[in-house]
Amino acid sequence: MPSPLIVALDTAALDQALHWAGLVAPYAGFIKLGLEFFCANGPAGIAQFTQPVFLDLKLHDIPTTISGAVRAICAAPPALLTVHASGGPHMLEAARNAAEAACPEGRMRTRLLAVTVLTSLSDATLAECGVPGGATAQVLRLAQMALNAGADGLVCSGHEVAMLRDAFGPAPLLVVPGIRPQGSATADQARVMTPQHAMAAGASHIVVGRPITQAPDPAVAAAEILDMVT
Ligand code: C5P
Numbered sequence: 001m002p003s004p005l006i007v008a009l010d011t012a013a014l015d016q017a018l019h020w021a022g023l024v025a026p027y028a029g030f031i032k033l034g035l036e037f038f039c040a041n042g043p044a045g046i047a048q049f050t051q052p053v054f055l056d057l058k059l060h061d062i063p064t065t066i067s068g069a070v071r072a073i074c075a076a077p078p079a080l081l082t083v084h085a086s087g088g089p090h091m092l093e094a095a096r097n098a099a100e101a102a103c104p105e106g107r108m109r110t111r112l113l114a115v116t117v118l119t120s121l122s123d124a125t126l127a128e129c130g131v132p133g134g135a136t137a138q139v140l141r142l143a144q145m146a147l148n149a150g151a152d153g154l155v156c157s158g159h160e161v162a163m164l165r166d167a168f169g170p171a172p173l174l175v176v177p178g179i180r181p182q183g184s185a186t187a188d189q190a191r192v193m194t195p196q197h198a199m200a201a202g203a204s205h206i207v208v209g210r211p212i213t214q215a216p217d218p219a220v221a222a223a224e225i226l227d228m229v230t
Helices: 014-024 035-046 063-073 089-102 123-128 135-148 161-168 195-201 218-229
Strands: 005-008 030-034 053-059 080-084 111-115 153-155 173-176 205-208
Touching: 005 014, 005 218, 014 030, 014 035, 014 218, 030 035, 035 053, 053 063, 063 080, 063 089, 080 089, 089 111, 089 135, 111 135, 111 173, 123 135, 135 153, 135 161, 161 173, 161 195, 195 205, 195 218, 205 218
Parallel strands: 005 030, 005 205, 030 053, 053 080, 080 111, 111 153, 153 173, 173 205
Antiparallel strands: none
């Protein structure tokens, strides 16, 4: 079975990211690179990695611009790419069409993950943005729309994963960050869940960053977390 563990390599330094990627290679199904890394290193940086890459750019723009961006990124195709569900169905369809059209012969198409409501937004902040009714209802609404428009899955918090699995069945990828093994530091994550609980609730993948990259031995930390969920 492929590993459900995604290791977040949150750094702008290519050398550091490659070093961590090498250490966790036997345990990680994917490595996650974010905006910080991409702004510093671009597609050429992504192409340095031998394992599947989850590129977390959270794209959000008009359909034509998204289409061009996804085509450009897919020259060195990441395995997974995030887009904001709130860009709407036409933007999501444009992303899906571009990912299909741009996928080089013989390579697996980039899978699109829709971000519904950022976990940094409270119900009160959402209301300030013109979305009354709370985050849970908005997550469900956006998730339904995004999956209908061609998203392959969703990024969600551990607290929404069971609801989304119940609503949409076994097919969608449900990728869950904010994972903390029992007893490890939460740092700036407020709504955390253990690896075991997130997988039991229906996650297809868990994203773990600092509990691995800041551990005394990242390879041992990754092995231990993978052990908890397989
Ligand atoms: O170090 P830590 O395990 O908290 O890293 C989690 C990773 O997942 C980071 O790259 C963070 O940006 C990302 N993420 C998150 N919460 C979300 C979406 C993404 O923590 N809702």
